[in-house]
Amino acid sequence: MNRIEMLFEKIKNKGEKALITFITAGDPDLDTTERLVYAMEEAGADIIELGVPFSDPVAEGPIIQAASGRGLQSGTKLSDIFMLVARLRCRTQMPLLLMMYLNSIFRFGPEKFFEECSKNGIDGVIVPDMPFEEKDEIAVFAEKYNVLLIDLVAPTSKKRIKMIASQSRGFLYCVSSLGVTGQRSSFSTDFKCFFEEIDRHSNVPTAIGFGISTAEQVKELRGYATALIVGSAIVKIVEAYGKDSVMEVKRFVRELKAALNEK
């Protein structure tokens, strides 16, 4: 069993919800990224997504775009990120994911990429510009090296939900609303309808992401899914405090986690 599957098994048995947090690797440098991972784990994050910097992150809003730029600025390469993951694995067994654009995998070489994921301890990969139909060319390697490719569904997926949700592994990433990543003051999605359809077809736990930035929103949405994903709001703290962001991020993640499992 993959670490992601084990985590969700544990969460289920305890009757709790999981918190997934996102930061961009190498923002502002890999040393800070390493400290942030430990701090977020201590603060209660259950799964961490590391963004791989890309020159043209088309699915991201301004906050993560800027983080991606800072990651590139610090010279962060995919091979450096794998080395970071290997270091992280000496101290933590929490599930780690990479969030990245397909071209980075394609250029690295799909088989070599998943082999490195498996060797260094990456449990899953989220590729925002790879829809279900285009999975095949990398899915064979993901499977071979037991790395989970996380599928996404969006409010616009409609009839596609059945096709995607019924074949997903690990967890299903449910995009909260239309648009790119980034903070939203409110959601207009009909979550009840959206999740009725998802839950009818999904064999794996669900996670809601895109736009969740406050403890209040965590409380508003936690009833719909098994996990919530918070990215831009954390990245914004990293943007503001840079290398000194660890304590601030820790405090914020602790607040989110408390809101998630508050009775």
Added chain:
Amino acid sequence: MGKKGRFEEFGGQYVPETLMNALCELECAYEECKGDETFQAELRALYQNYAGRPSLLYYAEKLTTLCGGAKIYLKREDLNHTGSHKINNVLGQALLAKKMGKKRLIAETGAGQHGVATATAAALFGFECEIFMGIEDMERQALNVYRMELLGAKVTGVASGTGTLKDAVNEAFRQWVASVEDTYYLLGSVMGPHPYPTIVRDFQKIIGEETKSRHYELEGKLPDCIIACVGGGSNAMGIFYDFISEKNVRLVGAEAAGKGVDTELHAATITKGTPGIFHGMKSYFLQDEQGQIMPVYSLSAGLDYPGIGPEHAALYSTARAEYLPVTDEEAVCAFEVLSKTEGIIPAIESAHALSAAFKIAGEMSANQSIVVCLSGRGDKDVYQIARYRGVNLHE
């Protein structure tokens, strides 16, 4: 084409899940309109009565004498309404958007030609319209920015990245993801995710069809060579398409070599690029070994793009078409030569194709012919060419 939306291994649909249903709807709507005689008749009428088609196939006799060699014909897409081939695709897609019941058009633009054409169609059909344009390009093509605003469009500057066409496409995609339910993304070239490369090519293929039949009338045979400039590649795909099966017709794309392909300042995607996946498609891209898309450069804002349409990638990989780099300097020379010999000021983009034609014509014999796609007119470029030549123009 094998798998859906593929040209050899190129093409595909590499977009966020949020857009997948919209692309499926677009594909269905397009397939329906493609076979619908009413739609096709409406489009033909627009081409004829609004855009001014068919465009002329002009024998450039003085230019031919100057180059010495093959006869040079110019396919005068510059004479279309709005001044370039872009109107062909825009009218087709705007009509499609209307049939789909969309309320709003968004588009990216580089030189501004596609933005102007889209704003024009939006005015004609009564759509709301927002154009995304890199801030660098807005400066280079200030006249076109004003032109779009005059036509009622909102022009949104894009400051991210290099502030050019690539970044305008990024932003248009982001906007589309946020507003996909009522908004139609009117992509301007034979690029992006399926079905765009096919739709845009189909709406541009009239260039090649007209060229073929008119050339027959004038010369009683097929041309020997077709030359067009290539950024994303829509005018080239448009004029090539009807000739792909005519194996004896040489197809040449002219790509922007900027300051030279051995410098870092160029946009020669085929000459210097490698296969990758970006902007929804698998194709050739200028990228580093990490797969980061590289900043590109060309004097021509319309060719300043780090990728190329997937059907061109396939034509290149199967050796059906060849792609030659043309520098800024060569293009500017061709721009001046055509202006002085024929009294036609070409777009700086089209001047890249002309420069390639000058070289190739000289290697051919007098009983052969070349057709150059004169994709646009050069009024928009006059100021920039003056600056390039060190001439200071005042208002």
